[in-house]
Amino acid sequence: xxxxxxxxxxxxxxxxxxxxxxxxxxxxxxxxxxxxxxxxxxxxxxxxxxxxxxxxxxxxxxxxxxxxxxxxxxxxxxxxxxxxxxxxxxxxxxxxxxxxxxxxxxxxxxxxxxx
Amino acid sequence: xxxxxxxxxxxxxxxxxxxxxxxxxxxxxxxxxxxxxxxxxxxxxxxxxxxxxxxxxxxxxxxxxxxxxxxxxxxxxxxxxxxxxxxxxxxxxxxxxxxxxxxxxxxxxxxxxxxxx
Numbered sequence: 505x506x507x508x509x510x511x512x513x514x515x516x517x518x519x520x521x522x523x524x525x526x527x528x529x530x531x532x533x534x535x536x537x538x539x540x541x542x543x544x545x546x547x548x549x550x551x552x553x554x555x556x557x558x559x560x561x562x563x564x565x566x567x568x569x570x571x572x573x574x575x576x577x578x579x580x581x582x583x584x585x586x587x588x589x590x591x592x593x594x595x596x597x598x599x600x601x602x603x604x605x606x607x608x609x610x611x612x613x614x615x616x617x618x619x
Numbered sequence: 620x621x622x623x624x625x626x627x628x629x630x631x632x633x634x635x636x637x638x639x640x641x642x643x644x645x646x647x648x649x650x651x652x653x654x655x656x657x658x659x660x661x662x663x664x665x666x667x668x669x670x671x672x673x674x675x676x677x678x679x680x681x682x683x684x685x686x687x688x689x690x691x692x693x694x695x696x697x698x699x700x701x702x703x704x705x706x707x708x709x710x711x712x713x714x715x716x717x718x719x720x721x722x723x724x725x726x727x728x729x730x731x732x733x734x735x736x
Binding site: 539548608 | 665729
């Protein structure tokens with residue numbers, strides 16, 4: 505158990521819809537990262553937040569957005585969903601800000617299926 | 620540009636065989652970090668090791684060992700006396716420290732290891 509909690513574990517929705525994925529980091533970790541794992545693209549970094557502020561951005565689509573709340577949990581919002589958004593979405597946390605890459609602790613992922 | 624290449628898509632071995640998973644990386648940074656993660660069939664990503672670019676010492680942890688060679692930009696992972704429980708997808712990843720991007724991992728495509736009894 506990594507200590508990172510993601511909900512929901514599975515989600516099935518239709519094209520055009522909007523979903524929200526939630527992540528609670530390990531106790532004490534200030535950084536939260538979102539990754540997408542798909543068959544086509546593999547594991548890709550989406551975005552990082554550190555103590556409520558966006559710290560680094562990867563290949564995140566404009567239809568996707570994220571935020572980190574004062575209690576440090578994070579949400580990834582996916583809108584206008586397309587079939588290609590079907591993937592496993594991982595949240596990870598660490599106790600570093602980003603300059604020094606510490607160990608990332610990954611949650612079990614949220615599997616999104618878009619029909 | 621940063622890139623991680625795991626040329627072996629799938630490897631199949633029989634229990635107790637030794638197996639090496641290859642990882643080659645590309646980066647322009649002088650300070651960077653290399654990682655290996657394991658993804659068992661259950662789907663979670665399990666951290667195995669982190670190595671910074673200034674530490675080329677090889678590391679051994681039980682049946683696992685890692686060989687880091689900057690001269691060839693490689694960070695290979697060897698499992699000695701493999702076991703069925705080692706069956707998983709293994710990912711090599713790179714993180715660059717410049718511009719505060721240290722937390723952004725660039726993953727290879729993964730190597731699926733199947734250990735048969």
